[in-house]
Amino acid sequence: MIYSMYIVNKAGSLVYNKSFNEGLAQLNSNEALILAGTLHSILAITDRVTPENCVKEHKPGGVELIEAEGLLIHCFQTPTGLMFVLICDNQLFQSEPMMYKIYQIYSDYVLKNPFHTPDMPIRSEMFDTQLRNLIRSV
Amino acid sequence: MSKNYKAIGEDIFKNKVEKISLEFFIFTYGSMVIQLIKDYDDYTMVNTTLEKLGYNMGIRLVDDFLSITQFKPCTDFKNVMEILTKVGFKVYLNIVPQLDFQSEIQCTLTLTDNPLAENVELPPDAIENGLWYSNWMTGVIRGALEQIQFIVTTEFTRDVLRGDDTTEIVVTLIKIADENVLAPED
Helix, strand or coil, rough: CCCEEECCCCCCCCEEEEECCCCCCCHHHHHHHHHHHHHHHHHHHHHCCCCCHCCCCCCCCCCCCEECCCEEEEECCCCCCCEEEECCCCCCCCCHHHHHHHHHHHHHHHCCCCCCCCCCCCCCCCHHHHHHHHHHHC | CHHHHHHHHHHHCCCCCCCCCCCHHHHHHHHHHHHHHHHHHHHHHHHHHHHHHHHHHHHHHHHHCCCCHHHCCCCCCCHHHHHHHHHHHHHHHCCCCCEEEEEEEEEEEEEEHHHHHHHCCCHHHHHCCCCCCHHHHHHHHHHHHHHHEEEEEEEEEEEEHCCCCEEEEEEEEEEEEECCCCCCCC
């Protein structure tokens, strides 16, 4: 079950934050910003410390999954530096196909909207609806 | 690796992207260029504006491209240019420019076929004053590559519309930006 989703831009600011299921203790907006910024830094640093010879064909990414007893945090970074974060319950699942679906919805409903400024907070009803449908379908 | 790209490009073009009528595309682009020429009355400004329009498209387009193709980040300029020509151009314009490297950091894309210019004849005045009709394309390339940390300059050096025997875009790598440097706090 997916509790909530964050989108963090390449500078580390939170541009989207949505809850889909009840259960997670709520963060206030300040705490959400801190979480987003922290995850962004962790991703950048883990990417940098990855041994160079372990991934040959492409650049290694940073952290992909953070495990805790009660929840899992899946991170996914696009080559353009954008980060999608899913906070889920502790049922392991393959998040990559899901992340690419979210990425496609993002590029379709956010970037293809000419009135959206890249790197700014996302306010789009179509994006919300599409995401909700995707996440319900899991 | 490099052989696959052609097949990947063809597969995506066939199965994964929506297509529009070429006529619609030619009319749209043509009327845009003409309107810019009317508005600015200065071909240099038209070139610059077309490039800017392309740039703004490129920085958005690249995410669409990456979300469909699911390519992983890439650190090699040659590899990136292979993907750009064999998959990128194929997917969005259904052409595959010929790619030649002059050096590690410079390459030429030769467009054997240019859908934008299919029915175009430039008037002598436009040729004299240096209009690059398809200059929008250089902006798209620059914008898209910038988003994946490749800072490049792009320019048309030849165009069949201007009487040259080929249409060529030269792409020069300036630097690869390091995204891992943690941005200083504002």
